[in-house]
Amino acid sequence: MAKEKKQSRPRAETPKGFRDYFGAEVDERKQMLDRIAAVYHAYGFDALESSAVETVESLGKYLPDVDRPNAGVFAWQEADDATWLALRYDLTAPLARVYAQHRNDLPTPYRRYAMGPVWRNEKPGPGRFRQFYQCDADTVGSASMAADAEICAMLAETLEQVGIPRGDYVIRVNNRKVLNGVLDVIAPQGTRAADESVRTTMQRVFDSEKRADILRTIDKFDKVGEAGVRELLGKGRLDASGAYIDGVGLDDQQADRVLSFLTAKGDTNEQTLQGLQETVGDSSVGAEGVWELRQIADLLAAQGYGPDRIVIDPSVVRGLGYYTGPVFEAELTFEILDEKGRPRQFGSVAGGGRYDDLVKRFTGQAVPATGISIGVDRLLAALRAKGRIGGTEHGPVVVTVMDRERMADYFQMVGELRAAGIRAEVYLGNPKNFGNQMKYADKRGAPVAVIEGGDEKLRGVVQIKDLILGSKIAENATLEEWKERPSQVEVSRGELVDEVRKMLSAQDG
């Protein structure tokens, strides 16, 4: 009977791949997002909070993980009209829908920022959740490279404002058009013709599948290096596990051209731009890409953003298929220890680029757009690794209950403390066992406990216990310096607030 009852109980579990965030985790993320929002706001970006639910039709198929195009969304069908709805998987697809829907009421260009959870129906793994935060800023309706430069500059300022000092980050900028120019140059004759009618089916395949393959391959530059990419662009290579990975099938000359693009980064932006100019040869789209990068570099240099902060780097690819021009990536350059204790660079915390075709899906009219997305959890992890957040805030002052008939007295105390700006609470569990009250204060991270028993009440005094000092003394009872500071003091009831304040500031000092 008892067993039967137990089985009918629901399990108290978050669904697989989801998690809860408690106390300081929520506060710290909020603090960081508030700082980011303040920068975005100062730059003239307006907040937007679109609905978490979209029609599947309007979300489209732009999931970022090109290697796993089947990775999906959480979707369901409406009962009345069979419309498929889904949770948004990022903040860019909803922005395109919002702009298309409200374009007559919105200013053009429309600068907006958005922060909030997104959902991915993917296989969860360690540290990989199916709900996570994104934080985006985008400019819709401006074709000017000044919009891209502004996004990069704002990203640099944002990183510094949240606590990543100059020198610990670099924003790398590339242009998808330059890559397209390189691919045009190496494409078999005929596939480069602008006139659709002269293209053959085989040639089109080079345009779509081959280009996607090349994109995926050069995105592995960081992992497998120049030699690895060369093999993968050609016949293929044995990977670390011993499996043979098929190559893209370019000939040596073609692979050379791709690699000369990937490694075109020089000591200065000017050198890099010259190298890229050579690589794109006579491709007009390639030349346009180089010209766009030059404008971005010039605008940023004029505002004092040198290549120590924002740099042209052809090895930045960014997987997303929808980018059409400049792409950006913010990387943190300091080292942390990985799970095996080896030092490694922290890596990417934000990425973005220009996507001129997303709004066109809805309206048929091209609407240029560019933007950036910050990986909120990655950036929080970086700030924790640098000791910029976490570990400093105490819990509330806990007023203990010595006499349950005098709850009003204890509430009076926390009222006085709060009025003085001090976080405080009365113990609301069963007060019978005083040890439990102290355990509770410990679990709450309380810095101070207040005690007023019958004897104290009669004498008009309260006991104030320094729990931080108390635990230090408990750890090391011989230290001289702490002997002068008693861990518990008795003061008159009227001095309660002053004494607690004094104790708190001594703890912080």
Next chain:
Amino acid sequence: MAKEKKQSRPRAETPKGFRDYFGAEVDERKQMLDRIAAVYHAYGFDALESSAVETVESLGKYLPDVDRPNAGVFAWQEADDATWLALRYDLTAPLARVYAQHRNDLPTPYRRYAMGPVWRNEKPGPGRFRQFYQCDADTVGSASMAADAEICAMLAETLEQVGIPRGDYVIRVNNRKVLNGVLDVIAPQGTRAADESVRTTMQRVFDSEKRADILRTIDKFDKVGEAGVRELLGKGRLDASGAYIDGVGLDDQQADRVLSFLTAKGDTNEQTLQGLQETVGDSSVGAEGVWELRQIADLLAAQGYGPDRIVIDPSVVRGLGYYTGPVFEAELTFEILDEKGRPRQFGSVAGGGRYDDLVKRFTGQAVPATGISIGVDRLLAALRAKGRIGGTEHGPVVVTVMDRERMADYFQMVGELRAAGIRAEVYLGNPKNFGNQMKYADKRGAPVAVIEGGDEKLRGVVQIKDLILGSKIAENATLEEWKERPSQVEVSRGELVDEVRKMLSAQDG
């Protein structure tokens, strides 16, 4: 062909019953929630952000609208193990799951607050959305009435902190146990027996269905008044549309008892409590309910919360089936005009109560809990109605583009303005038509526009245009006072920031 293409485009529309929030709407809600969070935090409540997605099993069937038990959730099935998942419909059910799951790591009592969207798969209507914000504070693990009193006191302080002045709100407190006591007293002999074995099937029906019917009926007290409730408790009544509503079928004596409960509110809390004491007769659960209310009233009185702010009121029922003790409701008492221009009381903005059985669903062990939920949109609407938020913030200063080769100059200007704490942006649309730039500044709500053409650049000056004053002059060109303040001034480039600041503070003054 063109038509065919158009049909294949996705529609740019939020799904039915969902909406987007723009700029000031997002900022104002955030500002209000920040203020609420500050109060909750000061009272020792910790933030909790649980996942938006729960298993359907763990959400249970506690949807608040008792009249429409089929109103549902957005749910879908996992592909791999066929688990049903759903979006949370409130923040209380997830709290019960979180506490049951993490109870060994959480302090007891656990005070937590949560704010965020919830989703209801209901038929949308005007002003009725399927995604909306809730903002809850709960204490789990305390059976003490001091926890309920604290929630009420904190709610009062919260309302005052966000901008509802004392006198414009009242928090009404009742106790479900008192009502249960009344129902015990009027139940047919035999159904009151504690021993299950002596109950008959018919008598059990009075316990469940009849009690739910009575609950629903007295919840209509506000709408149909004393006489209406009397009819509905008895044989039934004709409603406004002419339809006959079946009654609950109580006899006169039973209905009298229910009505004497509903109308027991006296001039003081003490009078109300005495009236309730009489109404519950010899019911022990009823007496317990009255005793609990007395404790709450005494604790609040000792802290200075008189019945002008928090009052015992037996007419508060709160539909939710899961309440087991005290129930609370915060009502705004000022009048607003309804959609037809008639004055009416603003009404409820928050509600809550004690629900001792929600965690037990998971663990089998009773865990007492009490809390409050603020209707975020209702409270925002109230603050707007009172002029406490909205309509004050300007857009950014807009720096116009007179020469697209000198974008760096314009970015330099906004950089200086931002460094001085002034929100500013460069126009990033096509700069060819200056009129469009001014239209853009207008749409942005820009208070000031900055102009630096080739001539100004040569002379080392900038034009600064007061757009607020400009539009006032345009509205009423004859007003003397504005003639002295020119709507456009020329200053040296070095004085840009000072002049803009001066203009902004003159606008605010």
